[in-house]
Amino acid sequence: MDIKKNFAEIRADLKPKEVMEEANRCLFCYDAPCTKACPANIKVPSFIKKIASGNLKGAAKVIMEANPMGATCARICPAEELCEGACVLNDASLPIMIGDLQRHATNWAMKNREPLFQPGKPHGKTAAIVGSGPAGLSAARELARYGFKVTVYEKKDKAGGLDTYGIVPFRLPRTIPLWEVEQVENLGVAIHTNTEVGKDMQPETLISDFDVIVLAIGLSDVPLLGIPGEDLDGVLDAIQFIEKVKDGHLTDRFINKRAAVIGAGNTAIDAAACLKRLGAANVSIVYRRSEAEMTAYPSEYAFAKQEGIEFKWLIQPKRFIDNGLGHITGMECVRMKLADIDATERRRPVECENSEFRMDIDVVVRATGQSRYTSLVKVFGIENDHGIVKVNPETYQTSNPKVYAAGDVIFGNGGGEAMVVAAAEQGKKTARAIREQMLSRI
Template structure:
């Protein structure tokens, strides 16, 4: 496979949104009503004092603004870019009733971008209390837990299996929406609080679960989720079948290849990861990209702004379509056989269930198939910790996030399952904070 130069394709992965200019930020900040008991604060899972940080932008106190944001949200720079603000803070803005909401996400980005560029010291580690906490995973939940524990004086060590810390924000969100330098800065903010981060260290093999439990006062499990599961259809082993997580991860590493140039690519699934894989494919030079989903647009799990972005990129959507066979020639993908569906009765999950339409088979010529039908769970590691779980979703106390092992707490995607809320970067960060407070309370009774 020939590698193309970064000059050829890397510019396609530059951040799409340029952010606010100084003048735009100043004018937008002065549109804010600085509401007492502001509904935008209540709509933010991390409880950022939004009127306060906006007012500080308006007065030119950008360090104070960034500190206000980051105090509440340890991954506030990332969330400024990836939060569904129209559903959260901006959706709650009182100006929705008269004009248009304050661009809270863009103002949050403006303040945190200033902090990234100027790198002021925002926080200092708390006085050491002699207690140790190990954190498994360095995504939003793990970083948030580490930051709060460090501020409270704990000796914190993070164990990360990948080359770099940051988890989802570093590897799992496309760079043209979230450049890796943003996540790197948030990691640095945690490291500056004397938090040790061991990368390329896989808990379960490089270090055993019982070692962490025995050698620390508490352990936080923030391991997220793994690869995309198998489709369980014929032809899945052919060359040209890809994992959406791997595709996004490769583009964030900067090692771009020419394998998608002028190709017809199909993405199976309609979540945010599927959208990311599709828009990455466009930027990797694909001639045509289609997303296939077995339900309709109304049931897709991707955010509306993600869907709109994909449509702007020229991605096609084929609803009520189910792939049943990947067809190959000389061990390479050449086509995808599908059937048409219709929605039937409402199932246990509250959604109408897809029903096969007889004799509706059809074939799509394709050069590549990207799987994006969810992610697997790290069950082996969960069981090495001997934790109670439901098919890989760790069971926790809803108030303390404590697992069946009193010394182990869990947060983020590892405790997320159907009916347990919405998995977002911002909610993972809040859970990490709450875990830190719960540990602090338990160790200081």
């Protein structure tokens, strides 16, 4: 088995003839519903018209102007639910392949390495960004274009956050988000990696040394399930597992293994697909609710089924079983049924009586959401709800007027969609609000 080949990008760029044919199918709608459906408000007809006329740099600039993560989002956005889903051609034939055209334009920009933007005229104001994921990089890029001197602090050894570490390589090769990082650095933004705020750099120092701070720390690892056996060898955290795969730590330890992934979101499907591509004999996704309540995108669900991943609905693990040598060999489960709708607006799962059974497995991956950096939020002394930072919805300003926040750190309790494109848009809006509030005094 060629494991590395299994992790090559699964979708190739369109051929030049296909690009022109697809671009010329566009109706270039004046009141474009595709643009309205894009959280970043990319002017879709504009960039497609530029592609059709051969102006690929212009097309890339339109895309990246609206979305600093435009190359990444061309690959991972649920286009069928956003821009392509709103295309007027859905009723007549097939929607324009907007995501593929966006990828083609940004691929040209990456290959030709032409600068797309310039830094703004300096005015002496400084900004610190904590976290270099989509929201942090987006805010950093825009602030640099507004003339701020920007410094980004990132605890990992590479910038890019979720895009660099948390999305499987066959969907998003690491070269893509690192090019987007480079676009930000080219504007004079200083990115300090291997620097953890709260450990290597204290929040009080940032608040003292900078005119404004943007908190864009994202989310942490998968929380424990709180059941016996989670410390056994073979019980993995989905976020850490995908990160190791993205780092190229591909091994043969999963070949012919029986694997289960707990959870039914997009990360769960990514983890399951990784296990399959690493040679697991069979991979099951185990979810305590039904198919109707799963949070993965429909396209992700369809992809998982094509990969041969089995779905086991209405099942909840109760205990991981030890082989006597510290390694997992099974999972004790119970069957569930759905009761009334709960706070998540989904039907609440409850245990069925006398429904215990055992699943024989060699590997299990927890993919039941992510925990929050609650302690770091508390150190900043800003208002929050169990780690979800409270912000002014118009300005993204926190309870400390000097501190703003964007991205997953403010997601939750109905606070928007947890998508890369949404985080990038929040970063842009945060930078815009900072400019309006701070530069109006100059």
